[in-house]
Amino acid sequence: MMAIYLYLSPTLPDTEELKNVELQTPLRVYSADGKLISEFGEKRRTPLTYAETPPEFINALLASEDDGFFEHFGIDLKGLARAVIELIRTGKKKSGGSTITMQVAKNYYLSAEKTFARKFTEILLALKIEQSLSKQEILELYINKIYLGKRAYGIEAAAQVYYGKSIKELNLAQLAMIAGLPQAPSAANPVNNPRRALDRRNYVLARMRTLEMISAEEFDIAARAPITARYHGATSEVLAPYIAEMVRRDMVERYGDDAYTVGYNVYTTIDSSRQVAANKALQAGLLKYDRDHGYRQPKPMAPVTTLEVAENPELEPWLSKADKAHDIDWPQTLEQWHDLLRAQDDMGLIAPAIVLTVESTGAWIFQNNSERWLPFSGMLWAKPYVNVNIIGAEPKQPSDLLSIGQRIWVEETSNGLLLAQMPEVEGSIVSLRPKDGAIQALVGGFSFGSNKFNRAIQADRQPGSAFKPFIYSAALANGFTPASIINDAPVVFEDASLENTWRPQNNSGKFYGPTRLREALYKSQNLVSIRILKQVGASKAVNYIEPFGFPRSKLNADLSLALGASAVTPMELATGYCVLANGGFAVDPYLISRIEDSSGNILFAAKPRTVCLECEKQQSSIAQEQQAASELLEQQLQQQLGLSNPLQAQTEAEQLPAAPRVMDERTHFLMISMLKDVVRRGTGRRALALNRDDLAGKTGTTNDQKDAWFSGFSPDLVTTVWIGFDQPNTLGRWAFGSNTALPVWVDYMGSALNGVPEQPFEQPEGIVSVRIDPETGLLAAPGQSNAIFEYFKEEDVPSQPVKLSLPDNNDGSSNTDLVPEQLF
Known part of the structure; x- marks a missing residue:
């Protein structure tokens, strides 16, 4: 043993490095108010400290992986002896006898190869780790590094992936489920193999009961709990995929592939409530346009398994529609449909469904693993599309549109479900804060899932x-x-x-x-x-x-x-x-407000050109003083070098550049x-x-x-x-900005400006309002009844009043409109 130690010891890494280890953490994108928009990175990870970890989970983990963790010095001699005896008796390595400390050594420093040399190195490393770190620090490294299936690294990421919650929000059964994952994270997780995952969970609970970590009552309740886990994609609090992609590209340009692994947090200028309003307004407008132009009657069908085909696949070509409808293997068919619908990307206001049965007053559809009623009133709009200017007759019955197994789209409305379809028309919304160009909301199309082309910034x-x-x-x-x-x-x-x-x-x-x-x-x-x-x-x-x-x-x-x-x-x-x-x-429009590293240090903060009326006034004042008295020039320049610099409207801390005036x-x-x-x-x-x-x-x-x-x-x-x-193609002879784009704008702005007080546009000096003749644009005559008020720059006020019509002169000529019109 001493010889092995002397041989391997010089090759062992410095375990002090573990105190400063940086875990691979994904890129996260947030709105201005701190809501998660998206995350990017192969490894989903959210590191936790030991103090942030629920004690119940620590108990579950120790019960399943290493119940003597707080007593041993890095290796479990009994466990190793048991593994050696099994190897001698069977000739196979059934258990490695690894402690949590040994697994930390393997995860951070070693490969997964199964050789004696690696095992001895693992043991020696575990001993060194125990000398360098506390038990709590070792556990912290373990729970944040361990792979738990479905791209989840660490227990917090696993909680989000399988339950859509923080580890702190899970009950005992759910904590035991995650604690049991390290043994076989891919093959025995509750999404890939619910039965095996359930057995493993109950084993963990039984170990906790044996070690008296939980009571008999707690064990009974948790062991009987059903599996509630399902796959949750990256948790997003604000749906803004076009924004997320814009940030991703920017970050890759700045930091290369490190953008995906170093744990950058990007805070955008997006207002989450305005983004939600923009999503809904654009989709609602495009869906309305689409309904107004008729139903294209797509006929994609979902797979239907019949009893006859399940027993005799060779009968498939010979069965009629009626045969299949009466002999559907519904349990297997619905399971297939459920998987099919779950795989569909989020489309916002419309959701996928499959027709179960068609009746005279509507249809039963399958959605969210349950049956829902789609009334015929929700289908009446679906007149067949003929061309962009013509639609056909109203449907007479649901069967004119639907059939069993047909894949459709539906929209949730206050009056119940409405038949829908993916619109072919597209659109975009861009909403900016005018004082500095901050992007408040942006939608680049109906659905990022169906088409990633960002029309807001890419479509000329x-x-x-x-x-x-x-x-x-x-x-x-x-x-x-x-x-x-x-x-x-x-x-x-x-x-x-x-x-x-x-x-x-x-x-x-x-x-x-x-x-x-x-x-x-x-x-x-x-x-x-x-x-x-x-x-x-x-x-x-x-x-x-x-x-x-x-x-x-x-x-x-x-x-x-x-x-x-x-x-x-x-x-x-x-x-x-x-x-x-x-x-x-x-x-200048800008999207990224600041970039932070995983520790919260600010790596970048935007300094946009910002409207500053005070700056302009002070600049004007400086110019006047310089013209009036040249001896004040030096004094003014000295002021500009100090904290009272009138060219800066912002505070010293902000130091935002002033936006230049380009319009009088x-x-x-x-x-x-x-x-x-x-x-x-x-x-x-x-x-x-x-x-x-x-x-x-x-x-x-x-x-x-x-x-x-x-x-x-x-x-x-x-x-x-x-x-x-x-x-580019015609939207139809009746489509204009006023009735196609403007309603979307009104819908969005009604929400975006809700609670924002009106702010009048101030009238500057040098603007006057005078009464003019609406026909000629000249000054109105005294007492003219149809005169209107108009604004002018002081120097552009018409110099002459209009000459109203007078009676004919004796020579037959008229004095009407003696001032010529300005014709260009």
């Missing part, structure tokens, strides 16, 4: 009229006013680079003649947008719009820019709208005023349902109704909704 689509506010902003910054008159009349463009002559039209196909700029925006008149862009100049407009957050490479420097023909992502459009919502400042505050106010009219009286009127006075936005519909948009905001939240097909 034409925004149509939802882009017009940026064209109008450029116009207001270059001499136009909300009262400027532009002729909404036919226009033809001929270009050698175009195959055909371009004749743009309004969506309505009508022309409205001379129109005020404000009115043209809320009516979404295309020809007015083209004329004002031609007047401003496409290149000049691009230069103005790019700082809002649009990649210059995506902006067409031609007149098609006026109609939103430059494809952008929903995220890019929402970023541009942040400028409109926050007072005219450019911000007066131009911004005029634009907001016009966009609020889109909601009050234009294409965005559905938003009035929210009963708020601080909402503004713009609808968008592209050619042939291939894309439907609504981008809108309050001072606290910007949200963009896009709906369309992945392969």
Whole structure:
């Protein structure tokens, strides 16, 4: 023995390292309010301290693995002797006689090979570990390292995997079940082999009773308890798979494969309640569109086992449907169906089911291992799809739609179950905090499980009229006013680079003649947008719009820019709208707020460009002082170097960079005023349902109704909704941003702004309100009955009043409208 020790001792590792060992822990992603979104990593693990471990579990573990743990010095001499005697008598190694300390030595340092050399090394290591660590520290290492099946490493991960709870929430039977897993975690866990797992659990309970760790009554209750374990995937408190994937990619770029194992905790900017609202709003909107366009009547069938086929498989081809329906082996069939439904990914508002029987007033369906009633009233919408503009007749009876064994989707409503289907149409929601670009909610499609393409950040689509506010902003910054008159009349463009002559039209196909700029925006008149862009100049407009957050490479420097023909992502459009919502400042969207290591140390903290009105005021004050008295310049610079630096609106601890202004505050106010009219009286009127006075936005519909948009905001939240097909195709002749995307926006914003007080957009200095003539945009005449109020920059107020119609002159001429219209 001494010779073996002398031979192996130099090769033994330093057991002091165990005190600082880092267990492989998965990457976890959280919302801003600390709710788990997702975790990534091959090994699911949540380390616990000894003090956090329930004493009942410690007892169960010791009873099953090493009841003399607190008495021995690392090895169990009796156990080893028993193993040696068994080996000599049978020639086989039936038990290793390993203590928990020896298993720690093996798990942390050694391979799983079964050789005498490894066993001796394990024994020597166990002795060294006992000298270096306390019994509690050794147990702590064991319970966090041990593999317990289903990718679960450690007892806390096992509790989550098999019961969906913390180890601290489990009862005695459940604790004994986990304590019995180390012997055969893959072959005898309660998911893979419930019968064997039950036997092992009851063995653990019996050992606890023998050792008087539990009473006879506790043993009886626990031993009779049914198996309640089932597989629980990664526990998610907030369904946000597109967000989780965005974070995963970012973390892999930062840290490589270590991102999955080092135990990083990533806290995002996501507001969990807003994310839940966005999920529901988008799915509800897509499902409604899908119902409105008919039922595609999918006919996928679940496997049905008949009694005849079970006994004579060769009869399968000869049995009719009626034969099979009357002789179904229901226990075996339902077991198959249950497994089939459990394997289906979570689809949010709709859930899978299988038809059991079809009756005249509805159908019984199989779902969640039970029978449920689907009434015929929940199927009446399912008129057959003919094409995007036509649907067929209403079904007359349930059998027109359903048959036994058919796999279907159903939606839970307040009126009972509703037949559903996976929509072919797609969409996205992006919701940003305008003061700094923090992503509050994001949904990249109907279901991440069915399609992982993130339309919110990956889909370049034409925004149509939802882009017009940026064209109008450029116009207001270059001499136009909300009262400027532009002729909404036919226009033809001929270009050698175009195959055909371009004749743009309004969506309505009508022309409205001379129109005020404000009115043209809320009516979404295309020809007015083209004329004002031609007047401003496409290149000049691009230069103005790019700082809002649009990649210059995506902006067409031609007149098609006026109609939103430059494809952008929903995220890019929402970023541009942040400028409109926050007072005219450019911000960058961001998702990760901070990254922590497994010990809670902050490795990264976001410092986004943030709107700071106080900074701007103080900067303006500095500029005025510098112009007024040059001798104050040095003093001001010295102040900037100190803690009272006026260029920093944040506290010294925060030190957030100020967002740059890209839109003059007066131009911004005029634009907001016009966009609020889109909601009050234009294409965005559905938003009035929210009963708020601080909402503004713009609808968008592209050619042939291939894309439907609504981008809108309050001072606290910007949200963009896009709906369309992945392969661009018409949504139908009646689909527009106002009736397809806007209802989704209203649904979401109603929840997202619940409890958020209204915040008016403040009128800056240098803006005045005057009465004008609605036909000409000139100052109203005294006493004019149809005059309206309009906002102007002080220097842009019309200088002349309108000249009202007068009686004919003696020469037959008229003095009507002597001031010419502004026609562009």
